[in-house]
Amino acid sequence: MDKRTFLKVGSLAGAGIVATPLVSSLLGCGSAPSSGEAPHAAPSEGFTLPELGFALEALEPAVDRMTMRIHHGKHHAGYVRKLNAALTNHALSGQSLEAVLASIQASDTGLRNNGGGHFNHALFWNILTPSPNPQDHVPSGILAERITANFGSQEAMLTELAQAASTRFGSGWGWLVQDTHQPDRLFVASTPNQDNPLMTGIVDAEIQGRPILGIDVWEHAYYLNYQNRRTDYVAAILDRVNWSAVAGLMA
Numbered sequence: 046m047d048k049r050t051f052l053k054v055g056s057l058a059g060a061g062i063v064a065t066p067l068v069s070s071l072l073g074c075g076s077a078p079s080s081g082e083a084p085h086a087a088p089s090e091g092f093t094l095p096e097l098g099f100a101l102e103a104l105e106p107a108v109d110r111m112t113m114r115i116h117h118g119k120h121h122a123g124y125v126r127k128l129n130a131a132l133t134n135h136a137l138s139g140q141s142l143e144a145v146l147a148s149i150q151a152s153d154t155g156l157r158n159n160g161g162g163h164f165n166h167a168l169f170w171n172i173l174t175p176s177p178n179p180q181d182h183v184p185s186g187i188l189a190e191r192i193t194a195n196f197g198s199q200e201a202m203l204t205e206l207a208q209a210a211s212t213r214f215g216s217g218w219g220w221l222v223q224d225t226h227q228p229d230r231l232f233v234a235s236t237p238n239q240d241n242p243l244m245t246g247i248v249d250a251e252i253q254g255r256p257i258l259g260i261d262v263w264e265h266a267y268y269l270n271y272q273n274r275r276t277d278y279v280a281a282i283l284d285r286v287n288w289s290a291v292a293g294l295m296a
């Protein structure tokens with residue numbers, strides 16, 4: 046991903062949501078800021094669909110090419126398009142995506158569904174890898190230390206995360222989240238639909254935080270290949286996680 050597509054996030058630091066440049070800084074959420082532009086400047090041309098960092102078939106057999114083509118090119122693109130439409134003449138227009146997510150209320154369904162949809166999918170593509178390098182294949186460094194401290198072991202964390210994702214009723218996401226106020230604390234959560242832990246005006250306080258890993262459990266993510274076998278899909282996704290990318294999303 047071209048570094049010019051990075052957006053730095055500063056507007057939420059004071060709100061305790063994002064302490065360092067984060068999530069959209071790795072996600073290509075929004076238009077490229079020109080040199081010298083304010084770090085959390087508005088994407089003047091609206092949000093854009095980030096390119097995948099790999100070929101559509103690169104995740105096979107975990108995720109098939111057709112699913113990837115529809116998921117990224119239709120579903121994610123649709124969220125981006127509808128997000129930009131929802132922001133037209135909206136009071137939050139011009140804010141970073143994280144700022145939008147932290148500010149919206151439950152009744153603002155257009156921003157809730159499509160802002161979340163864009164953010165969640167952009168994060169999802171970035172924490173997946175088709176052929177992980179050995180050093181990326183398991184958590185290491187401070188991420189591994191935090192996982193062990195919070196869950197007892199990496200296996201225990203994976204079990205809890207898989208359980209949260211697999212048992213989310215209906216459509217939604219399973220998350221590994223960093224506590225914004227206690228950075229050493231990591232926890233597992235799940236949210237319905239396109240909600241995520243950044244939505245402080247919507248999700249319960251105990252699951253608010255900084256998402257560093259998300260697993261999409263909407264049927265559009267797996268049904269062509271897995272049908273009702275969501276647990277198998279979740280296991281396959283966890284085998285494709287780029288843990289270096291996950292670590293890079295921590296504050």
Ligand SMILES: [Fe+2]
Nearest residue numbers: 120261263266
């Ligand atoms: Fe999805």
